[in-house]
Amino acid sequence: MSTIRIAIDGPSGAGKSTLARSIAEKLGYLYVDTGAIYRTLGYHIYAKGLNPKDGTAVSAELPGLRVEMSHGRDGLQRMLLNGQDVTERIRLPEVSMYASAVSAHPSVRTYLLEMQRALARTHNVIMDGRDIGTVVLPDAEVKVFLTASPETRAHRRMLELEDRGTPEPYEKVLADIQKRDWDDSHRAVAPLRQAEDAVVLDTTALNFRESEEALLRIIRERTAKS
Template sequence: MHHMTIAIDGPAGSGKSTVAQELAERLGLLYLDTGAMYRAVAWLALQRGVSPQDSSSIVQLMRKSPIHLERTEQGNVEIWVGSNNVTRELRTPEVSNAVSAVSAHPDVRSELTTLQRELSSQHPVVMDGRDIGTVVLPHATVKVFLTASLEERAKRRRREFIESGFSSATEQVAAELAKRDEQDSSRTVAPLKPAQDAHRIDSTGKSVDEVVLEIMTIVEQTLSWRQ
């Protein structure tokens, strides 16, 4: 597993973070949620009153309060912005609505892509996001593009909001997801799209365990082919 890198991409609400985290635990790899890193940047911009559209100011903020990761004794990865542990503050509706605009800036992406590649060179990882297999880790051992129907993704995201203490109608969440899909897929830099050699998995109606087992089968097959 020393050189193992698994890239899981997909739209918001597809279940990739939950699946990636469970997969990493089962395989004994480091889990890296790149979406949370972009959310941390969005959180920082909102906290400092900087517009999500203001690329240069956001990059300046990132350099003054660098984003870094810390692994807990339990093996979980926490997201820090400067001296602030923001792990539990990244799933608010405000951050969700700002993150797509923040992540569209080439300078922001360049800063975080460098950090993500450094981490993957130091540890065998399961990394999830939107451009992992296409940009961040183009030579990943296994690439997966995980999706689900808009209706199911909206229900999942609404459950996340409720669990975090926020309330939102499923229809409103679906509209916001559709808007984010469009923003993520149409941006000029690192748009959301499957890598040509990615395994596509539709998680609609499937449990986390079913999806994880499906990916583990792909990993086993890939390793056997390389031997």
């Protein structure tokens, strides 16, 4: 029996993870947060004090790493690094830039590509990231490019950081998001871009419930045609 693959791409802070997780629970699909996978590698490089832009140094770390995902009964994705749960630590603000930098290296993308595709072969998945519809799952039944204005994304991220107990000033959060956008869209390998057959969903003027309803509508329309 073939699986259904839903690819959700978009810039940092667009709400991909929150929306994808909620909809996966509603549909009974496996949620795969690929950003968390790259954050796990970024955290490792950060914890070791290495330069994330040094491709040689980053590549040298890969053979000794074991990156795994686990899903509890609550459906939440936990990230394991060499057997240690690092789910909370990879969300530190400083890890974001490390994740973006390490994800630009071809060796890292190759290292994680099969892991992501294997999950989609064995489960109905909702997978979110930067290059899911263009590189990881180019034949996905549903492709959505989820976006919002940088200012809206910065405001949402600021509230998220406050909830986690790691507040940052709005100006800094906005600057970080703008830099992340530039880095992700200008990297040489698998840059952030909209797949030609993706549906664009701009949530700038939508609240969470409205965004969720709009995304569910797209998914149901596309899966009905496949």
